[in-house]
Amino acid sequence: MPKRDHLLLRLAVDLVILTVRDDALQVLTITRANEPFRGQAALPGGFLREGEDLLQAAIRELHEETGLDGHRLYLEQLHAYGEPGRDPRGRIVSVAYLALMPDLPLPTAGSDASSAAWTPVAKAAGLAFDHDEILAGGVERARSRLEFQTLATAFCGDEFTIGDLRNVYEVVWGQRLDPRNFNRKVLGTDGFVEATGGKRMPEVGRPAALYRAGGATVLNPPILRTDKHG
Template structure:
């Protein structure tokens, strides 16, 4: 039985916290299909590339940005997801601190950070991909230390708490959160310094600790 040809692409859900909002990196498509529509950065995998290399290249070409860690999110292969031909895409997720303004390139007419709440009507099936990426990010903040990926190298507990509030979309009790994150082994490492950047009394500065997984987890329902 002959197998029909198909192509492989990569798409990227790059999330950050900007101006107290969870934002996603989007490009305005400059070519058909869906010319003029917003979409996630991404494109076709070249014959000599692995998926991670293709994802990093497409991100750099379309937005001028680079991120340190990309993880595979999911694969999407509905037969009609791309009007050009049968295309299977492997989506990748990145959680990053506030980044510079992106610069559009290749087939992207524009690149910008957009609040997730305003990212609607995306090209292809990117609404679904984005929703899956946001839910993965929310879940990873429960069980892993990746909440600190949204922070600079040194941060206060209040700044970390604001990351969790923005990503989870709910207010958290400051004392309960402080007790949980400072009591979670390996999550935070004191720097020995303080700052008044949050206003009020000096607050202790932390950096990310060595823990990858959180035990116990910071469950949304309990935090």
């Protein structure tokens, strides 16, 4: 058997970690401490280890970079990138994962050891490697997922108002939604959210009922972007 059938390579797992923060869709980036691309922003990630599944590696990297428990976050595989020249260090294939999380204070943030920072997706150009492309794929996946699945709740904390949820949609899609119709769509979908019974006082205006994420994952009927079709 020819040698070329036995190409050995390393496998990286890169993370597109998204949150909604300050009314903007933001992505967690790190500043590279080593060459190549030293000092440049990049997506967090690392190499697959022995005896480790891809998802396990994604959860581990997520924990290492943010201190968060990846088991409790929404995490899905995005795409594999394997262009020969994509990493100057050699032949490295990357499997990208998408993580969605609420705007929590990062446990490792503030420590000198961590260079993780939130960057608005709209300003996150010029990432290292092919991470611009990976980020674009992750953002588009998230946008699309909101249409057909209930995971907008993954951007919210344990308790949230319908207004919070609507804000997630508006920020992720970059599009205004009718608050009244949105309300009914969400409450009319069994298992999307369930009332906690509590209320939250806004700075101004009527108190809003609080909800937590329901058991459903598919969103039927879907909540469609109107400008979806180019």
